């Protein structure tokens with residue numbers, strides 16, 4: 001299975017994920033805040049939302065705090081991550097949980113908002129990502145939005161090396177250099193398949209998204225998407 005390595009990784013990491021992500025991902029909180037701020041609905045609207053690769057439910061939690069009437073579906077490959085999400089979102093009775101793989105997932109309902117954070121770069125090929133963006137577009141209601149907070153590839157070697165250098169610089173504040181070089185960099189090389197941001201914006205445009213924009217960016221991390 002294409003996703004088996006990624007699944008094993010996140011099954012194992014689920015319990016410590018929330019602490020780890022803050023050490024690994026530059027300005028994670030700021031990035032997620034910008035993702036939530038991109039959602040163009042009034043806070044009291046009963047919007048239907050899909051959180052793709054929901055992990056431990058951090059994005060859905062922040063979304064529910066801003067949009068208390070939102071009905072959210074949380075999809076993830078790793079059962080342990082879904083279990084952590086259920087704990088975090090315990091107080092809400094309008095969240096649906098789905099265990100599933102993007103590679104085999106077909107939307108059966110329409111959504112006003114599709115969001116994702118740090119998950120879609122696990123799709124291996126550019127075509128896999130583009131095909132999935134097409135599915136997302138088809139699953140959106142008119143006026144709906146898709147925003148993705150994710151790792152992106154630099155447009156050339158110089159920029160990509162710069163992105164990696166700045167990522168290491170950030171991790172170096174929280175994690176020892178041995179762990180960075182022998183654990184996190186090899187894991188990223190093995191499991192992550194980021195695509196160039198400009199390419200992704202072009203795909204969104206070809207698919208039919210309007211008002212495509214980049215809401216936030218810090219070197220190899222970006223929040224971007226568009227409207228239907």
Ligand SMILES: C[S@@+](CC[C@H](N)C(=O)[O-])C[C@H]1O[C@@H](n2cnc3c(N)ncnc32)[C@H](O)[C@@H]1O
Pocket residue numbers: 003006007010021052053054055056057058059075076077078081100101102103116117118119122123
């Ligand atoms: C780095 S975590 C991010 C979790 C959460 N979105 C966040 O930002 O805190 C990536 C998540 O994507 C999920 N994921 C990776 N590949 C997937 C796939 N093919 N189908 C469904 N979920 C996937 C992983 O299981 C993991 O929970």
